[in-house]
Amino acid sequence: MTAPPEQIPTPRLLLRRLHQSDVDEVHQAVTAALPHLRPWMPWAEAEYTRETATTWLTFVHQSWQSHTAYSYAITHKNHLIGATALERRIGPGGLEIGYWLHPDQVGTGYATEAAAALVQAAFSLPDIEFVQIWHDLANVRSGAVPKRLGFAEVARHEPPREPLSPGEVGVDVVWQLDRPVG
Numbered sequence: 001m002t003a004p005p006e007q008i009p010t011p012r013l014l015l016r017r018l019h020q021s022d023v024d025e026v027h028q029a030v031t032a033a034l035p036h037l038r039p040w041m042p043w044a045e046a047e048y049t050r051e052t053a054t055t056w057l058t059f060v061h062q063s064w065q066s067h068t069a070y071s072y073a074i075t076h077k078n079h080l081i082g083a084t085a086l087e088r089r090i091g092p093g094g095l096e097i098g099y100w101l102h103p104d105q106v107g108t109g110y111a112t113e114a115a116a117a118l119v120q121a122a123f124s125l126p127d128i129e130f131v132q133i134w135h136d137l138a139n140v141r142s143g144a145v146p147k148r149l150g151f152a153e154v155a156r157h158e159p160p161r162e163p164l165s166p167g168e169v170g171v172d173v174v175w176q177l178d179r180p181v182g
């Protein structure tokens, strides 16, 4: 199985594969972002210690090795400002994109720019035919990303596939972009 590139430059950002050496930056960024992540991300409910970051980065490494997920730091001028991933969790031929940004970086188009780059990376893999983005119906900012990139809404699931986070209403909205023909 082929993995996407470990470094993906975009017009303003560099997406780079996460490594254990990122532990302090991840710990710092997530800790600062927790109140902003908590409404939407189940893992953000608990306290986020340095040990949590270490455990997560071990999981990230194993997932890359097993080709179940490819996780990247979103960096701007060498600073980690968020994270994004391509995950094999939606069946054969598909990759799902996820993302979060530090609250200071919201409203600048970085999430859309990162997702656009991951779409290209996904379709550079020979076995990938479609890319999806899933979000809760109440997470309007998240839904605006696939909309901007020309994804089509293809499904809504109720109940949702994961336990509810505090800001969610319990409806998963699924957006999809198919591999361009030709």
Ligand SMILES: CC(C)(COP(=O)(O)OP(=O)(O)OC[C@H]1O[C@@H](n2cnc3c(N)ncnc32)[C@H](O)[C@@H]1OP(=O)(O)O)[C@@H](O)C(=O)NCCC(=O)NCCS
Pocket: 036, 037, 040, 041, 099, 100, 101, 102, 105, 106, 107, 108, 109, 110, 111, 112, 113, 134, 135, 136, 139, 141, 142, 144, 145
């Ligand atoms: C989801 C999340 C990453 C979206 O962040 P975002 O900043 O709204 O998305 P973008 O970075 O693409 O920025 C879009 C905004 O920048 C503006 N923008 C500025 N320059 C832009 C550019 N070059 N390209 C696109 N948009 C641009 C857009 O008009 C839009 O503005 P608006 O806020 O007035 O609508 C962010 O809200 C977040 O981290 N949420 C918490 C975690 C989360 O919910 N993750 C998803 C779980 S499903």
